[in-house]
Amino acid sequence: MQQLTASILGWLAIVACYLLGEFLVLVADAPIPGALVGLLILLGGLLIHQRPVFAISRGAQPMLTHMSVLFVPAVIGVGLFWDTVSANALGIVLALVATTIISLGLTAWIAQQLLRGKGQK
Amino acid sequence: MLRAELAVAQIIGRLQEVVMQSLTVSGTFWLAVTLLCYLMALQIFRRCGGHPLFHPLSLTASAVAIVMWLTDVTASQYRGDAAILQWLLGPATVALAVPMFNQWQKIKNLGAPLLVSIAVGGIIAPALAWGVIYLTHAPLAIQMTMLVKSITSPLAMETGAAIGGIPALAAVFVILTGIIGAVAAPVTFRILAITQPEAQGVALGTVCHAVGTAKALQTGVVEGALATVGLGVNGILTALVLPLFF
Secondary structure (H helix, E strand, O other), rough: OHHHHHHHHHHHHHHHHHHEEEEEEEEOOOOOHHHHHHHHHHHHHHHHHHOOOOOHHHHHHHHHHHHHHHHHHHHHHHHHHHHHHOOOOHHHHHHHHHHHHHHHHHHHHHHHHHHOOOOOO | OOOHHHHHHHHHHHHHHHHHHOOOHHHHHHHHHHHHHHHHHHHHHOOOOOOOHHHHHOOOOOOHHHHHHHHHOOOOHHHOHHHHHHHHHHHHHHHHHHHHHOHHHHHHHHHHHHHHHHHHHHHHHHHHHHHHHHHHHOOOHHHHHOOOOOHHHHHHHHHHHHHHHOOOHHHHHHHHHHHHHHHHHHHHHHHHOOHHHHHHHHHHHHHHHHHHHHHHHHOHHHHHHHHHHHHHHHHHHHHHHHHHHO
């Protein structure tokens, strides 16, 4: 019961950060996502506090674990742009497959050069 | 002051609209369908040992699309009915601050080389994708959408919208990028002799966001931690920097 209360309170705190982020972005008319501002507010708060907050971690967990389901409406929305997608299918497939693999390999290679000897302590 | 009031009215209005829609008969029905499909997709995903090809999102979306086809419901109707799921992406994005905070010590320890690696990946991935799509003369909206394909979907959708891309398409590009990268990662790393767990993790998180991070977590704790850092840092930097250019 106590854990459930903590989860709900933590979740509400996260929602509050989100709404605050949206509010700030709207008021400042800034071209950045409100959710990102909310993320930075929460991260800043946690860093100032310097310890993990039990309620926040509990409140965040279900959304982090099951984030996939939240994207379903967005993916279904592709149906609305089907003509544009099929008209550019070749380019899209090339851009997604080839460049993702190249970028992945290149980034890993560079990271390996840069992080050499800096392994875990 | 007026501006603040307008902003509050807009935020509350949106929230009200989303909640009311979920309480209608069709809203409840589609939410139930989506959640049921998701539960089944999760089962299948677990049975397949978490193989990225069977990512719960692609399975759930396909199942929902079949139900939509059977009941003759259009994409825009469904999106209206299930709007609360999309709204919840906002708080879910904010929740990413928690794993970021948990990895903070690691970010500080590895320092600049880590940030440079992430920045390199964060620039190479969208630049290459944009180059290819530009050469095929795709419309500007698709070009803009390609630029956000390597960052985590909630940020990609909002950033995509901010720079003139298509949010729904951004979500699909992002998820495909993640699946392709996660499937190709083991072979790619073997060919290039990338043996360092840190390097593998950074690349997976930076280029393949959440799907790559899930893959990295399966491989090991170090890989997973570094992938979380890559995902978070690249997402934040890209979302902050891209709108400045377009």
